[in-house]
Amino acid sequence: MSASLAAPPSAASRDEDMARSLGRRRRVTDRVVRVLCWLAAGVGLFFLASILVTLVMLGYKGLSFGVFTHFTLPPGSGGGLLNAIVGSLIQTALGTLIGTPIGLMVGTYLSEYAAGSKLGDVIRFVSDILLSAPSILIGLFVYQILVNPFNGFSGWAGAVALAVIVIPIVVRTTEDMLRLIPTALREAAVALGAPKWKSIVFICYRAALDGIMTGVLLAVARIAGETAPLLFTSLGNLNWSLDMSRPMSSLPVTIYQYAGSAYEDWVQLAWVGALIITAGVLALNIVARVALRKRT
Amino acid sequence: MSEVLAAAPASKTSPKRPKRGSGKGDAVFALIAKGSGLLVLVLLGAIIVTLFVGGLPAFREFGANFLVNTDWDPPHDIYGGAVAIYGTLITSVIALVLSVPISFGIAIFLTELAPSWLRRPVGTAVELLAAVPSIIFGMWGFAVLVPFMATYVEPPLIDNFGDLPVIGDLFSGAPFGTGIFTASIVLAIMIIPFISATMRDVFLTVPAVYKESAYGLGSTTWEVMRSIVLPYTRVSVVGGVMLGLGRALGETMAVTFVIGNANRITPSLFGPGNTIASIVALVFPESPAGSLKLSSLLALGFILFVISFIVLALSRLLLRPGVRA
Amino acid sequence: MKYTTLLLASAALICGAGVVEPAAAQQITGAGATFPAPVYTKWGEAAKSAIGVELNYQAIGSGGGQNQIMNRTVDFGASDAPVDAAKLASNNLVQFPMVMGAVVPIVNLPGIEADQLKLTGDVLADIYEGKITKWNDPKIEALNQGLKLPSIAIAPVYRADASGTSYVFTSYLSAVSPSWKSSVGASTSVKWPVGNGARGNDGVAGSVKQVRGGIGYVENAYASQNHLATTELKNKDGEFVKPTMESFQAAASNADWKDAKDYAVSLIDQPGKTSWPIVSATFLLLPKDAKDPAREQLVLKWVNWDYEHGDQIATQLEYVPLPAAVKDMVRATWKQQLAYK
Numbered sequence: 001m002s003a004s005l006a007a008p009p010s011a012a013s014r015d016e017d018m019a020r021s022l023g024r025r026r027r028v029t030d031r032v033v034r035v036l037c038w039l040a041a042g043v044g045l046f047f048l049a050s051i052l053v054t055l056v057m058l059g060y061k062g063l064s065f066g067v068f069t070h071f072t073l074p075p076g077s078g079g080g081l082l083n084a085i086v087g088s089l090i091q092t093a094l095g096t097l098i099g100t101p102i103g104l105m106v107g108t109y110l111s112e113y114a115a116g117s118k119l120g121d122v123i124r125f126v127s128d129i130l131l132s133a134p135s136i137l138i139g140l141f142v143y144q145i146l147v148n149p150f151n152g153f154s155g156w157a158g159a160v161a162l163a164v165i166v167i168p169i170v171v172r173t174t175e176d177m178l179r180l181i182p183t184a185l186r187e188a189a190v191a192l193g194a195p196k197w198k199s200i201v202f203i204c205y206r207a208a209l210d211g212i213m214t215g216v217l218l219a220v221a222r223i224a225g226e227t228a229p230l231l232f233t234s235l236g237n238l239n240w241s242l243d244m245s246r247p248m249s250s251l252p253v254t255i256y257q258y259a260g261s262a263y264e265d266w267v268q269l270a271w272v273g274a275l276i277i278t279a280g281v282l283a284l285n286i287v288a289r290v291a292l293r294k295r296t
Numbered sequence: 297m298s299e300v301l302a303a304a305p306a307s308k309t310s311p312k313r314p315k316r317g318s319g320k321g322d323a324v325f326a327l328i329a330k331g332s333g334l335l336v337l338v339l340l341g342a343i344i345v346t347l348f349v350g351g352l353p354a355f356r357e358f359g360a361n362f363l364v365n366t367d368w369d370p371p372h373d374i375y376g377g378a379v380a381i382y383g384t385l386i387t388s389v390i391a392l393v394l395s396v397p398i399s400f401g402i403a404i405f406l407t408e409l410a411p412s413w414l415r416r417p418v419g420t421a422v423e424l425l426a427a428v429p430s431i432i433f434g435m436w437g438f439a440v441l442v443p444f445m446a447t448y449v450e451p452p453l454i455d456n457f458g459d460l461p462v463i464g465d466l467f468s469g470a471p472f473g474t475g476i477f478t479a480s481i482v483l484a485i486m487i488i489p490f491i492s493a494t495m496r497d498v499f500l501t502v503p504a505v506y507k508e509s510a511y512g513l514g515s516t517t518w519e520v521m522r523s524i525v526l527p528y529t530r531v532s533v534v535g536g537v538m539l540g541l542g543r544a545l546g547e548t549m550a551v552t553f554v555i556g557n558a559n560r561i562t563p564s565l566f567g568p569g570n571t572i573a574s575i576v577a578l579v580f581p582e583s584p585a586g587s588l589k590l591s592s593l594l595a596l597g598f599i600l601f602v603i604s605f606i607v608l609a610l611s612r613l614l615l616r617p618g619v620r621a
Numbered sequence: 622m623k624y625t626t627l628l629l630a631s632a633a634l635i636c637g638a639g640v641v642e643p644a645a646a647q648q649i650t651g652a653g654a655t656f657p658a659p660v661y662t663k664w665g666e667a668a669k670s671a672i673g674v675e676l677n678y679q680a681i682g683s684g685g686g687q688n689q690i691m692n693r694t695v696d697f698g699a700s701d702a703p704v705d706a707a708k709l710a711s712n713n714l715v716q717f718p719m720v721m722g723a724v725v726p727i728v729n730l731p732g733i734e735a736d737q738l739k740l741t742g743d744v745l746a747d748i749y750e751g752k753i754t755k756w757n758d759p760k761i762e763a764l765n766q767g768l769k770l771p772s773i774a775i776a777p778v779y780r781a782d783a784s785g786t787s788y789v790f791t792s793y794l795s796a797v798s799p800s801w802k803s804s805v806g807a808s809t810s811v812k813w814p815v816g817n818g819a820r821g822n823d824g825v826a827g828s829v830k831q832v833r834g835g836i837g838y839v840e841n842a843y844a845s846q847n848h849l850a851t852t853e854l855k856n857k858d859g860e861f862v863k864p865t866m867e868s869f870q871a872a873a874s875n876a877d878w879k880d881a882k883d884y885a886v887s888l889i890d891q892p893g894k895t896s897w898p899i900v901s902a903t904f905l906l907l908p909k910d911a912k913d914p915a916r917e918q919l920v921l922k923w924v925n926w927d928y929e930h931g932d933q934i935a936t937q938l939e940y941v942p943l944p945a946a947v948k949d950m951v952r953a954t955w956k957q958q959l960a961y962k
Binding site for chain 2: 026027029030033034036037038039040041043044045047048050051054055058102105106108109110112113114119120122123125126127128129130132133134135136137138140141144145148164167168171195196197198200201221222224225226227228231232252255256259260270271274277278281282285286289
Binding site for chain 2: 681682684685687688689691692773774775776781782783806808809810811812813814815816817818819820828831832833834835
């Protein structure tokens with residue numbers, strides 16, 4: 001009995017047995033459901049393909065060296081997306097720089113200090129809520145605390161809003177990765193006389209580094225495409241500006257402004273920008289997932 | 297651990313070792329770790345409080361009426377949130393109705409039906425759909441879906457069903473292409489990956505022995521899913537669906553492009569509307585700091601946060617602890 | 622490590638960018654109305670080569686423009702809706718006109734060409750109030766004997782954002798339709814009884830283009846840019862006029878600038894056999910207490926250049942330039958209130 005349960009019967013042999021023993025109705029129902037499931041998968045793939053094809057078809061035409069070397073200019077004057085791209089890079093980098101250490105420490109706390117405790121459960125719960133919270137509300141929150149009181153949109157506010165989004169993502173992956181490390185490693189460190197913090201920083205982090213970096217990559221991919229939080233914090237800037245205390249341009253916000261305009265060159269640039277963002281985000285995701293799979 | 301090591305005899309010739317567990321480094325590190333954990337809690341509290349305090353002038357001005365008033369009248373400084381709340385709820389519900397069956401089908405496909413060489417690519421493709429930024433969905437919706445709806449879907453439905461009694465109201469109006477239904481479709485496509493990934497993970501936790509017993513007794517795939525897998529995972533499946541709902545409620549960019557931006561409630565599926573997220577995105581640039589308009593937007597933001605919080609909390613509680621959403 | 626590479630790459634890009642395109646020192650930023658955006662951007666281009674002032678104009682709607690200049694996040698705000706005196710005072714702003722333009726109705730009807738359809742103000746108001754819902758309504762047919770109107774639903778499109786163009790259009794509807802005036806009124810952002818919203822003049826143009834049976838209102842330049850069918854309107858004198866430069870100029874010639882406080886003239890529904898009924902001036906808002914006075918002088922330098930050399934560009938795009946006398950009045954205001962040399 002157990003031998004026949006060890007391996008699932010292959011689909012083909014199952015079908016034969018079924019055909020012999022089942023009534024028509026059951027067979028037909030099963031067939032119909034299978035077809036529907038294949039269709040469902042097809043539908044999902046179709047939409048992904050449609051989005052990618054649209055991006056490539058509409059965005060590829062405008063892709064040129066000039067897009068990366070010219071600033072955003074009034075319509076009809078050519079122009080590119082340089083300040084938007086750089087603004088995005090700066091705010092994404094800063095947001096990651098601010099959010100990762102915090103997320104790292106929270107993940108460490110959950111895994112090393114509070115595993116199983118009530119407080120740990122609550123913090124994990126809250127972190128998961130923040131993970132899926134609407135990003136526009138985070139933008140509103142940062143507006144209220146960083147923009148309104150100081151009467152100015154700024155790159156800093158944009159970076160902080162992105163950092164808030166980064167934190168829960170890094171918390172989740174850090175905790176998962178640290179959990180995977182066998183206790184024996186920690187015990188060995190302690191046996192050699194290392195204080196707890198050293199065993200975490202020099203042993204556990206090292207061991208989990210790939211996984212943690214993957215989490216950071218996923219966070220970067222997520223915030224690179226976020227528009228709503230930046231609308232209320234860094235606003236957008238048509239000029240070239242590296243001043244973090246003034247409004248700062250970003251690629252998603254620029255796309256948002258350009259996409260609805262009547263000027264063909266602006267709409268074209270919007271699609272180029274969309275193509276750039278999607279290509280970047282998907283590349284980061286694929287790299288992260290490949291790295292994750294190698295780990296676990 | 298520390299007891300074992302403390303019991304070991306200290307060698308007289310070894311140099312004095314710093315006490316484990318009570319060193320300054322440990323205390324500081326532990327403090328930072330705990331502090332960061334508490335910071336997360338403070339963050340959530342701060343968001344809730346900030347939105348509430350910012351929206352207080354609006355709540356005070358309009359009271360509970362804010363929730364049911366459909367008037368959004370800037371010239372007279374009267375703001376009611378009913379249209380935005382209704383839009384948020386109805387687009388999310390329709391998005392769920394559209395996406396749950398498809399997600400379910402994809403999950404079954406990935407766990408039971410797909411040949412093994414197809415499993416990984418299709419799974420990855422579905423996950424990549426989740427990674428696409430929402431503004432791309434909005435632009436795609438506006439460039440591809442809206443013209444499609446305006447040309448091929450809405451005119452025939454309006455012409456044929458618009459004049460029927462009762463359900464005709466659902467199909468009335470002009471074929472704008474944008475509107476509640478189109479927005480719901482875009483939302484549905486956005487949340488399919490989340491729900492199907494959760495369902496797939498949850499289906500994989502069903503012990504093989506249950507399924508094999510059923511197959512051994514002659515069940516078809518569908519019967520195994522219906523009678524074994526679903527009842528076993530029912531709670532977590534609902535949790536996954538709620539996670540998708542939580543996402544859909546807060547979507548901004550995907551919806552703003554295609555919802556038609558109208559501050560009215562219409563019975564028609566093809567009618568325009570607004571969600572909380574889209575009205576905040578649209579009206580914010582023209583709301584002076586400290587105005588009742590801005591306060592109303594913050595009040596709506598607070599309401600959205602409360603709704604999302606409840607849905608996401610429920611989803612978290614329902615999903616089996618072992619399964620990561 | 623990937624992290625470091627990302628950091629280095631961004632640093633390199635920033636440094637490289639500094640080398641590729643030196644930061645423009647003579648740049649001014651403005652935001653606001655989409656109504657004059659076509660002419661402002663053309664002026665910006667021409668001024669760049671003529672006097673080296675680079676304009677970056679963010680067309681986010683009059684409401685947004687007013688808000689941004691009140692928050693001092695831009696160098697100037699642009700609005701078709703004049704700001705009332707009290708608000709100007711409390712925000713320390715100076716307002717003056719730039720140019721005049723016209724709002725035209727656009728339609729998307731199979732078989733109807735540009736300037737073929739005839740409409741009146743109160744029919745327009747009825748359409749936007751939802752009282753007239755089909756194109757072959759008797760009221761519309763009465764105006765258009767001999768034109769075959771399809772029996773499809775009317776799809777009105779309005780501005781979803783706070784818009785000066787909306788202010789101009791709703792002012793017109795309020796002037797010609799008592800029912801509109803009492804139930805909806807005139808403002809940059811009203812409670813539209815029916816229809817779909819779109820962002821910006823371009824959004825409305827794009828929306829109408831896409832919807833069978835669509836009708837919308839846009840600044841004239843957007844209608845021609847998008848090859849959309851405009852309609853004739855009945856003016857105050859009872860004549861049906863086409864939206865042409867002559868009809869805009871006829872309406873504009875009636876403006877009484879001297880008596881308008883803060884230059885807020887109304888050009889709605891002007892008398893004259895050939896006058897177009899929906900014409901409006903569009904305004905610039907500047908702070909009296911600019912954080913960067915040198916930049917503000919740059920803005921004035923640009924506007925002055927537009928006054929002196931921009932008339933041809935404006936008329937080419939079918940905007941009506943200000944009369945010379947008004948320009949002199951404005952320059953006097955600058956000297957008085959903005960320390961213009």
